Amino acid sequence: MQLVANIIVLSAIYALISCGYVLIYRVSRVLNLAHGELMMVGAYLLLMTASFTSNPMVAIPVAAILSLTMGALVYLLLMRRMTGESVLAAILTTIALGILLRGLIVIFFSAAHQYPAVPLGIHSSSVQVLPGARISSLSLILVIVTALVYASLFAFLRLSRWGLRMRAAGQNPLLAAQRGINLHGIYAMVWAIAMFTGSVAGMLISLDAGLDQTLIMIGLKAFPAALVGGLDSLLGALIGSLIVAAAEVLLIQYVNPLLADVVPFLILIVMLVVRPWGLFGTREALDRV
Amino acid sequence: MSDLSPMRVVTALVAIAALIALPFLASGATLDIANQILLATIGAIALMLLTGFAGQISLGHAGLLAAGAFTAGILAQEIAAPFWIGIPAAALTGALLGVIFGLPSLRLRGIYLAVSTLALHFLVVYVGGEYETRRGFSTGILIDPPVVFGFEFWDPVAWYPVLLVVAVLVWLLARNLLRSRTGRAWAAIHDTEPVAAALGINVARTKLWAFVISSAITAMAGALFAYYRGFVSIEAFSLFVTIQYVAMIIIGGMGSLLGAVLGAAFVTILPHAIEAASGVLPSSGGLAGSIFAMNYAAFGLIMIAFLVFEPGGLVGILRRIGGKRGTR
Incomplete structure (x- = not known):
């Protein structure tokens, strides 16, 4: 039972992170390899706001809004210039951005392991969720937040006017632009949302486990989850996260703890050989890149 | 490339003279940097062949360097193999890994290829780390400096001419390859694969060749790096x-x-x-x-x-x- 709880928590973490990869890829066909770093920036933004106020109800929303703004700025100031460039150039720009952010974070916040939960006065307690399974209260919040984020993303993309525009831009940017959709606006918005969801994940993880550069690795490991499910499918990201998390938890438990950082990539290789477009991805997406 | 204007000849001569004079003028620390540049040059030429000429994206370069370095390190540690076994063995390991790294490229392009090579990087690093912990070298593997006719290569001054010669040889090999049928085939698949196939180029074989050659050179660079440092650790990759x-x-x-x-x-x-x-x-x-x-x-x-x-x-x-x- 404890294993089941662990799998659910880990898959919620991966799902909350991987939806950022999916959103950006689905709408703008860019693979954002700086997502792990952007997520870490979100967590450090919380550390920064926590140094001004000890009220979590202020610190967390302010950090979230800052990360939303920063996501849009990343697109408007940097990624916008890469539209029309080759696939490689766009990926490399995101990698370079990631390196830059890593450096800047150490310069401004130091590389030490820090706890944003302490100034906010948040204590994690253990909760009984299933018979014989306990998880930390923050993990429970994380699972709930992930469910909420996915529900609102589905609703937003399906029902709202902006969601419709977003899907249109993802399917056929030329036609979408012809119909008067502001592509740059849409792309900026999707980068903002992706950074927001990633940052929320980063904040919740760092409130629970503390904060340092290892957060990037968690962000990178969420990428195979997105790819296994299909890079342009939100449902796929959810299922993919579940598969990757289950495989990781079980292999660590029964085979070798050192496998933790490799398992997601092993699954990724198998998936690329068998079905590169993922479980729920569209096949044409593969030919377009 | 082939135009021999006086300006170019002069530049080339000055560069050659500077490269030869360097060990007599520079301090040990400067020469160490020069050696690092030469090692990096070998690895960068290998990646340039693959990405810059054949158009195949790879994010697994560190994995291949690690594979070469570890091949040399493990052979030195387990069977006390000298460098003239270690380096060819590393190149062979690289060539084999090149086939594996290249296989996804037969089906995948663009970001999917980048991602598959990235995944292979983590696999190689895992295997290296596993070896280190299993054998109890958790901090890394020590390698004795290569000995040729009783002469030990351990300081930057001795290494500089060796690395310079290897780098020049790799450069010449790459230049000749690019002018050969293989190089033209790479250019063709870089531009458009369907056209290359229509011209009678075996696209799959050409791609795999690019991965094999690039990976073999990269792994060799990794092995040289291991001998130069006298030490291999997965942390370095x-x-x-x-x-x-x-x-x-x-x-x-x-x-x-x-x-x-x-x-x-x-x-x-x-x-x-x-x-x-x-x-x-x-x-x-x-x-x-x-x-x-x-x-x-x-x-x-x-x-x-x-x-x-x-x-x-x-x-x-x-x-x-x-x-x-x-x-x-």
Whole structure:
């Protein structure tokens, strides 16, 4: 039972992170390899706001809004210039951005392991969720937040006017632009949302486990989850996260703890050989890149 | 390439004279940097062949370097193999891994290929780390310096001519390959695969060749690195190393062997330049630990600047200057 709880928590973490990869890829066909770093920036933004106020109800929303703004700025100031460039150039720009952010974070916040939960006065307690399974209260919040984020993303993309525009831009940017959709606006918005969801994940993880550069690795490991499910499918990201998390938890438990950082990539290789477009991805997406 | 204007001949002669004179003039520390540049040049030429000429994206370069270094390290440790076994064995390992790294390229393109090579990087690193822990070398493997006719290669002065010769040989090999049928086939699949196939080029074989040759050279560079340092640890082959090599070919200029050399020099010198510069700045006295961070930040910034403003790289800048002079 404890294993089941662990799998659910880990898959919620991966799902909350991987939806950022999916959103950006689905709408703008860019693979954002700086997502792990952007997520870490979100967590450090919380550390920064926590140094001004000890009220979590202020610190967390302010950090979230800052990360939303920063996501849009990343697109408007940097990624916008890469539209029309080759696939490689766009990926490399995101990698370079990631390196830059890593450096800047150490310069401004130091590389030490820090706890944003302490100034906010948040204590994690253990909760009984299933018979014989306990998880930390923050993990429970994380699972709930992930469910909420996915529900609102589905609703937003399906029902709202902006969601419709977003899907249109993802399917056929030329036609979408012809119909008067502001592509740059849409792309900026999707980068903002992706950074927001990633940052929320980063904040919740760092409130629970503390904060340092290892957060990037968690962000990178969420990428195979997105790819296994299909890079342009939100449902796929959810299922993919579940598969990757289950495989990781079980292999660590029964085979070798050192496998933790490799398992997601092993699954990724198998998936690329068998079905590169993922479980729920569209096949044409593969030919377009 | 082939035009022998007096200007070019003079530049080339000066460069050759400088390369030969370097060990007599430079200090040990400077020569160490020169050796690192030569090692990086070998790796960067290998990646340039694959990405810059054959058009196959790879994010697994550090994994291949690690594979070469570990082949040499494990052979030295387990059966006390000398370097003349270790280096060919590393190249062979690289060639075999090249087939594996290249297999996804037969089905995948663009980002999917990048991602599959990235995944293989983590696999290689895992296997290396597993070896280290299993055999109890958790901090790394020590390798004795190579001995040739009783002469031990252990200081930068002795290594410099060796690495220089190897780098020049790799350069010549790459140049000749590019002028051969294989090189033209790479150019063809780089541009458009269907057209290349219509011209009678075996696309699958050509791609695999590119991966095999590039990986063999890379693994050899990794083995040389291991012998040069006398020490192998998986810590030295993080994803950042891959990024550094990719940065070399971008900063140098895609599709140019000279670009690989210039990029290797630029990326290798950058951290030393930053360290020297931060020593001059009075404010950063107490920030010794943040030099590492400043490297990262400067490196990311420069990479972005090249990608956005100068996609042709250093070679592109040189060509523009040369072009202006020509029109006057």
